[in-house]
Amino acid sequence: MISLRSVLIAALTTSVLALFLFGVVHAVVLVPIWSRLLGGLPFTLLGTLALGWAFVECSNAGVLSKNATAAGLAFGFGAWAALLPATALGTVFRLTGFHSSSPNIASYAELGTAALAGLLLGLRLRRGWRGVAALSVAAMVLLAVQAGPVPIVNGPRPLSLFLALAGIYATCGVVLSVISTQLTHFSSPDRAISGRLTRS
Numbered sequence: 001m002i003s004l005r006s007v008l009i010a011a012l013t014t015s016v017l018a019l020f021l022f023g024v025v026h027a028v029v030l031v032p033i034w035s036r037l038l039g040g041l042p043f044t045l046l047g048t049l050a051l052g053w054a055f056v057e058c059s060n061a062g063v064l065s066k067n068a069t070a071a072g073l074a075f076g077f078g079a080w081a082a083l084l085p086a087t088a089l090g091t092v093f094r095l096t097g098f099h100s101s102s103p104n105i106a107s108y109a110e111l112g113t114a115a116l117a118g119l120l121l122g123l124r125l126r127r128g129w130r131g132v133a134a135l136s137v138a139a140m141v142l143l144a145v146q147a148g149p150v151p152i153v154n155g156p157r158p159l160s161l162f163l164a165l166a167g168i169y170a171t172c173g174v175v176l177s178v179i180s181t182q183l184t185h186f187s188s189p190d191r192a193i194s195g196r197l198t199r200s
Contacts, residue, residue, distance in 0.1 A: 002059045006183035007052040007176065014176045015041065015048040018168060025164045029157050047145035048172070051079060054118075054138035055176060057131040068181040069174055076173020080166045082121060082139045083149070086114040087162070090149030110149055115140040 022044075023037045055075055058064050064071035093099035093106045118139030122132030143149065150162040 001184070002056050002180055003184045003187065004053070004056050006187065007056050007180040008049065009183055010176050010179035011045070011048040011052040013179055014051075014172050015045040017175055018048060018172045019044045021168045021171065025161060025168065029160045029164060043145045047142050048176070050134075050138040050141035051172070052176060052180070054079070054134040055173075055180070057134040058125070059177075061125070061128075061131055063125055064177075068177045072174035072177025073170050074173075075177065076170040077166060078121075079138065079142060079173065080169035082117050082135070083114055083143055085117045086110045086139075086143050087149040087152065089113050090151070091153050094151055094153050107148060111140050111143055114143040 019037060019041055022040075023032075023034060026033050055064075058075060059071060064075055090099065090106070090110050093110075099106045115136045118136035119132055121139075122135040125131065125135075146165070150158050150165070152159045152162050
């Protein structure tokens, strides 16, 4: 079983990678934001911690593959896909002008939609209340961390950014999975006992 401690440690590394990848994509697709990038680290860390909690629940419940890379890839892409309903709602709000006339209500509705999508996914997977809560919180936090749905109706550049986020989430999912799996393996009691026997 993946330990929560291992995932939280892995989340620290993943947050730095996620921020760097976002900076690269933003520079290529939109404009460089290197001078302001470090300011987003606390938010990125919050997002990866929420992602880590959801990963622990899904992994230990047997939902994901036993292969760390495959599990991380599926989980990361799934995290991006969980934001699709909120992105769709945000698109409707922008096309109808509701986002401009009532931005606060629109933001709350988008966050609520993300949380509901995570909740329904947890119920669908039958993960129990902890799994449902983890997936719901993760989806809502991830949407908040990326400052709401990407405005894909604003042109090809935002749409490209939105699609590139799928790659970022998938990559970070793999890194989170591989590191947390390795840390759990090296800190397992069986391995510790084996190491003491070998040394003696």
